[in-house]
Amino acid sequence: MDWIDSEAELEALYGAAVPAALVKVADRITPEYRPWIEAARFCVLATVGPEGTDASPRGDDGPVLRILDAHNLALPDWHGNNRIDSLRNIVRDGRVSLMLMIPGETNVVRINGRARLTADAALLAEFETRGRQPRTVTVIAVDEIYIQCARALMRAGLWTLPETRPELPSAGEILAARSRGDIDGEDYDRSWPKRAAKTLW
Numbered sequence: 120m121d122w123i124d125s126e127a128e129l130e131a132l133y134g135a136a137v138p139a140a141l142v143k144v145a146d147r148i149t150p151e152y153r154p155w156i157e158a159a160r161f162c163v164l165a166t167v168g169p170e171g172t173d174a175s176p177r178g179d180d181g182p183v184l185r186i187l188d189a190h191n192l193a194l195p196d197w198h199g200n201n202r203i204d205s206l207r208n209i210v211r212d213g214r215v216s217l218m219l220m221i222p223g224e225t226n227v228v229r230i231n232g233r234a235r236l237t238a239d240a241a242l243l244a245e246f247e248t249r250g251r252q253p254r255t256v257t258v259i260a261v262d263e264i265y266i267q268c269a270r271a272l273m274r275a276g277l278w279t280l281p282e283t284r285p286e287l288p289s290a291g292e293i294l295a296a297r298s299r300g301d302i303d304g305e306d307y308d309r310s311w312p313k314r315a316a317k318t319l320w
Contacts, residue, residue, distance in 0.1 A: 168208035
C-alpha cells in the first residue's frame with residue numbers, strides 16, 4: 120500500500136479549495152449562523168487529550184448550545200455515565216470541535232475553538248431544567264464557524280427512515296458479552312427505558 124505522507128502529495132490529488140469553501144468561514148457567531156445554533160438540539164463534541172481523540176454526542180430538548188455573546192457558547196453537561204472522557208480532555212487540552220445537526224437539514228454547522236469548564240453556581244442555575252442543574256458547563260470560545268457541504272448527509276440518506284431496521288445487538292447484549300455475563304443483558308435492556316426517562320437531566 121502506498122501512503123500519502125505529505126501535504127504536497129495530498130494537495131496534488133485534490134487541488135485548491137473552491138472559493139465558497141473558504142469565504143463561508145467566520146471567526147465569530149454572525150447573524151446568519153445564529154439561527155442554526157439556536158435550532159440545533161444535537162451536536163457531536165470532539166476533543167483531544169494525551170490518550171488520543173474523543174467524540175461525544177450531546178443533545179437537549181431545546182437548543183443544545185447557548186449563545187453567550189458573539190464569540191462564546193455554553194454547553195451544559197447533563198446526566199451521563201460519568202466516564203467524563205470529553206471533560207478530562209478539555210481540562211488537559213482545550214481544543215474542541217463541534218458538529219451541529221438539525222433533523223431534516225442536510226447541511227451541518229461546524230465550530231472549532233477552545234473550551235474551558237466551569238461549575239459556576241450562577242451559570243449552572245441558568246440551565247436548571249425540571250429541578251436539576253448540570254454539574255458543569257463547557258464554555259467554548261469560537262475560533263471559526265462554517266456551514267458544511269450537504270453531500271455526506273445526502274449520500275447517507277440520514278433523515279430518511281429505512282423500510283427495515285438492521286438487526287443489531289442491543290446495548291444489554293453488548294454489555295453482557297463484554298462483562299462475560301456479569302451484567303444481565305436482558306435486565307439491562309428491560310429496565311433501560313424507565314431508567315433513562317428518570318435521568319435525562
